[in-house]
Amino acid sequence: MNYVFPNELHVTWTVMIVLYPYITGLVAGSFIVSSLYHVFGRKELHPISRFSLASAFVFLLFATLPLLVHLGRPERAFNIMITPHFTSAMAGFGYIYSTYLLLVVLEIWFAMRGDFLARAKERGIAPWICRAILLFNFEDTEATREADHRVTKFLAGLGIPLACLLHGYVGFLFGSIKANPWWSTPLMFVIFIFSAIVSGISVLIFHYFVVSRINGWKVDAACVRSLGKYLWGFMMVAVALEMLELLSIAYEQTEQTEVLAHLIRTKLFISYIVLQFGVFSLVPFFMLAITALFRLRERTAHLLIWLSATMLLAQVLLMRWNVVIGGQLLSKSLRGFTNYFPGIWEKEGLIMAAVIFTLPFGILYIFHSIVSLFPDAEKVPGR
């Protein structure tokens, strides 16, 4: 046994398509954290409420970049919106993405208008950018502030179903491919939503600690503890859903079960069983459980939460890899497997992936230099 259809020797969707749902997931997850504060009134999340919204924005800006790098004819990318073919799930991407981007931009505009106004009074390039962002309208009264708050809350609420739609839709792109038994499951889009939330919370925790350490700020203990608990809850649901899918495949014993079992036992054993489930799910699960259930020294609890978040970032990346690449390793002949490892320097290689993933953090830094994303931390000196 190892017969692969001749055209399947070339893996069509590369590491760029691994990165695309990963970055989209970070968007959805970050946005949901910001909405936990703006809509659900989780006041303890205030220290990172702006940071989470700005993170959602910058990741959203770069979510399409891996797709553009991957497209055979990127100059025709806008055809997906100009001449959409609505029987295709993919045709909705441009509209869903644009709507969501518009919503996030509007929410940032309304949520941070006060900060832009404050900065706009100064002299220099950044204040001029602030004035431009404000569209050179500087009205600032009790009524406008009240209106800003109301609109922010409305947009944050509206954004939650949109965030789920954006990322659930990405899962649906894979889950609706009936030709691929590794992808074709209705659970896929639910799994994608929950893993997106996990990755979003993780990236915020990871980044919050790193930025605080670099700047010598004290992290907000209540905020981190709360994020740790949310992360624990959402990761449990995400991993449970992934295991449920595996259980369904094993239990149903369809004609594809044998070949899928072979795929898991051989090609994906390390990346799926050992790393995704064994190391990067179980270890964070126990660490987060300890921080949630026991009273630890603050420093220890923070270390465990940061480690868990870092590991869960890797877990979700592994999950994307195992879905996107794993599904293509399995031949539609159901008689064999192909191989794939991304090149280092090629157009869709690892260096390009690393650059694309790093860019949002750079933009976030520029954002922070215009308007502070951690106003609470900056007020409290020392760690």
Added chain:
Amino acid sequence: MPCNCLISRRTMIRRLAAGATGGLILWLFPPGLASGLERTGGAKRPYYAYAVDVSRCIGCCACMRACRAENDVPEGRFRTWVERYRVSASGQVQVDAATKDDFVFQESPADNIVKAFFVPKLCNHCEKSVCSQVCPVGATYTTPEGVVLVDGKRCIGCGYCVQACPYGTRFIHPVTHTADKCTFCYHRITKGQPPACVLACPKGARIYGDLNDPTSRLSTLLKQRRFRVLKPEMGTHPKCYYLDLDIEVI
């Protein structure tokens, strides 16, 4: 901050919202967008389909060479290929395809073979083609003659159709970076000539014809012989019919 602006913030937001709504309407319903993208034609056209008589194929792969020459298929990609099945006494199935060395099957060790046969593969030009369904820009479409084609000038090269095709017959062309596949030699059949692979087959294992013509060889064969299609469970209604096909073939 007292407002020293020309218009109030409320007015500004109202005007922006009105402008954006107008822009959105124009964008979604652009004036003068012709409905000339219709591809359905009139009645009485031929409706082409394909049949493979598995028992006649000798694995010479002349069809693959003809296809490559006719359609300038790039190295390492295939619009059609021939699979060799060898079944041992114990029921073990070995499958391979002659994709190298000028498409000649190589001798390879195989013990106790009790059954062997060749199966040509190509695009099934499905009636409910999933590749057409998933194409986000409508670059893949079905002609009135029932041929599934790719508009290379419209394709964005996303590869979704490659993933969606259950038969592995599509690929991204390494030069044009757009989706590519068998066209039934549309440029030939519309001039009344057979596809290159059909013409090249020395044993007449590849048959194409008009399903709308009850007297065509294809229509006659499908009435007289037993046949099956590949992966019928996919619901794609393939129009490539395999005569005398063994159960081992997927």
